[in-house]
Amino acid sequence: MGGQRRDRGVMVTVVRPLPTASVPRASQVRQLGPNWYASVMGTAILGSAGVALPAHSAALREVFAGAWALSLIMLVALLAARTVHWTRHGDQARAHLLDPAVAPFYGCLSMALLAVGGGALTAGRDLIGTGTAVVLDAVLFTAGTAVGLAAAVAVPYLMAVRHRVEPAQATPVWLLPLVAPMVSAALGPLLVPYLPAGQPRGTLLLACLAMFGLSLLAILLMLPLVFARLISSTPLPLALTPTLFLVLGPLGQSTTAVSKIADVAPGVVPAPYDRGLGVFAVLYGVPVMGFALMWLALATAHVVRARRQGMGFAMTWWAFTFPVGTCVTGAMALARHTGLAVYDGLAVGLYAVLAAAWLAAAAGTVRGLLSGELLAAPRPAFVALPSATGRTRSGAGR
Secondary structure (H helix, E strand, C coil): CCCCCCECCECEEEEEECCHHHCCHHHHHHCCCHHHHHHHHHHHHHHHHHHCCCCCCHHHHHHHHHHHHHHHHHHHHHHHHHHHHHHHCHHHHHHHHCCCCCHHHHHHHHHHHHHHHHHHHHCCHHHHCHHHHHHHHHHHHHHHHHHHHHHHHHHHHHHHHCCCCCHHHCCHHHHHHHHHHHHHHHHHHHHHHHCCCCHHHHHHHHHHHHHHHHHHHHHHHHHHHHHHHHHHCCCCCHHHHHHHHHHHHHHHHHHHHHHHHHHHCECCECCCHHHHHHHHHHHHHHHHHHHHHHHHHHHHHHHHHHHHCCCCCCHHHHHHCHHHHHHHHHHHHHHHHHCCHHHHHHHHHHHHHHHHHHHHHHHHHHHHHHHCCCCCCEEEEEECCCHHHCCCCEEECC
C-alpha cells in the first residue's frame, strides 16, 4: 500500500497501482487519458491496411471489416468515457492539458476519428453500404480534421508558454499533434470522388495538399530534437521505448498522402499539375520509405534492448500498430505508382508485423483492464536511498 520512510534526510517516492478491489469505478474513469485513443487507431488501421494489400480472399476481407467494426465500437465507448472524464473529473482533464507528457496525446483523438472514418470507406463499406460509409466518413473526417488542426497549434503553444520542457526531454510523443493533419491529408482524398465536380473537389484536394505541407514542415522542425536527444542523451525510459515507432507514422502517412492525392488529381486539378503530383508521389515516397525502413530497424534494436532489460507491457505498446500500418499503406501506394513487386512484398511483410503487434498490444490491454492495473489510481510508497545521492527520484511502478 505504500508508506513514508526517511533515511538521513533522503526520501524517494515509488508509485504503485491500487489492488483491483480497491479501485472505485469513478477512479477508473478519472485515470482514462487521451492516450487510450491510440488503441482505436491501431485497430482501425488493422482493417484499412489489410484491404490495401495486393491480394486477399473474401474471408480475409470479412476479417478486415470486423477489425474496422471493432474500432468503431471502441471509438464510441471511449468518446463516452472521455465525456464522463471531462464532466466529472474536469480538474484531472485540465491537468492533462498542462502536463507536457500527456497533452501531445490529444492528437490521438483526431487520428482516431480520422482512422475510423477513413476505414468506413475502405474496410467497412461492404459491411454498412457505400452511402452510410460516405456519411460516416464525412462526419468523422470533418470532426477529426478540426480537432487535429486545433491540436497542431494548441499543444505547441502550451509547450512554449505553459509547459516547462527542455531539449533533453524530447520524445517521439511530441510528434503526435503534428502528425494529425497528415492523417487528414492521407484520408481526405477518399471523399473527393463523392463531392460535386469542380470547386468542391478541387478545394478539398488542395486543402489536403496544404495539410500535408503544414504537417511535414512542423515535423521536420520537431524530429531533429527527438533524434538529437536519442543520440546525445540517455536512452528513453523502458516504458517509453516503444514510442520510437511513432516516428514511422509521419513517414508512412506522408507517403500515403502524396500518393492518394495524386490518384484523384486527374480531372480535379488542371494539367500539368495532375501529372506532376504523380511524379512527386514517387520522387518523395521512395526516399522517405527508405528512411522509414532504417528507422524501423533502429527502433526495433532499441525495443529489443529494452525488453532484455525488463520492459513490461504499457499502453505505449500501441505505438507498434498505427505507425507500422501507415508504412503498409505507403508501400502499397508506391507499388501502384512504380509497378514494382518489391513494394507489394514489403507491404505484406509489414502487415505481418502489424498483425503481430496488434495481438500483443490488445492482449496486454485486455489483461490490464481485467486486473484493473491500467486504470488504477497510483498510490505513493516511500523508499529510502543513501543521502550521498543528494536527489529525490520518482518512478512509475506500472
